[in-house]
Amino acid sequence: MNENLYVDRRIRKTRKLLRESLLKLMSKKKLHDITVKELCEEADVNRGTFYAHYRDVYDLFAIMEDEIFDELSLVLSNYYLTEDMLTQKKQLPCFLEAFEYLVGNYALCDVLLGINRDQIFIDKISDVGRSRCVTAWVQLYNTISRRDAEYFYSFTVSGCIGILQYWLSNGRKESAKELAQLAERFILQGIPILRPSPKR
Amino acid sequence: MNENLYVDRRIRKTRKLLRESLLKLMSKKKLHDITVKELCEEADVNRGTFYAHYRDVYDLFAIMEDEIFDELSLVLSNYYLTEDMLTQKKQLPCFLEAFEYLVGNYALCDVLLGINRDQIFIDKISDVGRSRCVTAWVQLYNTISRRDAEYFYSFTVSGCIGILQYWLSNGRKESAKELAQLAERFILQGIPILRPSPKR
């Protein structure tokens, strides 16, 4: 938690510079086109210093992903599934917090979920709440198999990421709340959301 | 379509070898860790020959993606949206064909959608049916805004990819038909799929 306070200021400075520079370069080009050399020039850090901290550019990137992942996990861990949350009206707060975090960190999201994104991060994010959700669903409803619950979870989380990606690539016009509401409606109602008059 | 018939046999052979070798290497390591050198050794093709065909490893990969993309587009283009397809029972055939194609090419899917996947392919796949679906939805239902339809489409397609990814990473136990049915249920019904007795 606060081991960071005991890290030498020089180390903190160097790592911060490298992280910021990588983010900057990634907004312009793909990760695999970024060399250690140019990263260090951008950060004005000696190349030898880089190797004292990271194995290569991908190593640095993975560590950055981990940090975001931990923060988002923390946000989500405040929520636990109750029967209420599975019925009509109580899912919003969880979605809202998640989307608010992501929307608030959109520059990072752009890198992590955008055109040059790496897959591992998405997979990890996806699995944050998997076991909790699936277990709760199976316990609360006797009509659903564990297998179907797993698939439904995969479908849902990927769908939410899809919403975020569309949002990112279309000018980020909506607020976190709007995104959360859209996600909630899609998940709760499915395609009937499209219908003028709900059938059956 | 059949320009391939006019391509020199040596060229076809070389390209096939390189494609297969790249696929093989990608099952073991990430794209950015694969060098032209090792790819050519794997394929037993001269390095100079590689450069006569492709700019670099990413160029080859992009071309492979394009081929799959075109094939899948062809599969999907057989379907057009009618009102029937948006109601309860008629979506399955389209999903079924898509999933059958993807399941049938699971080795490729594993590379394209799996842990080392590149984002561009997924984005392209996602957009195959976007305008067609969104336009149809907006025309058929006066209650949905274009914006919401776009988001619903993003949500749905990403969700389906999520289903496929879960399937890939869990032993590929289900058939294409089962996957298509799951997808259809999730999209049509949303979370009520979990409920023992449908509310309202």
Added chain:
DNA sequence: TTGGATAATGAACTTCGTGTTGATTTTCTT
């Protein structure tokens, strides 16, 4: 404030993949 510790720098060096070239050999097509 100072002194020991530690991190960053700069320069040099080897290694390795890249991308290209030109001569030679193999394979295809008709």
Added chain:
DNA sequence: AAGAAAATCAACACGAAGTTCATTATCCAA
């Protein structure tokens, strides 16, 4: 069978990767 075209082989310059070590700058605790 012959000409065309592709693949091979060897060689090359180039640049980034990764490491080493002596030197300098910075930190932090006594």
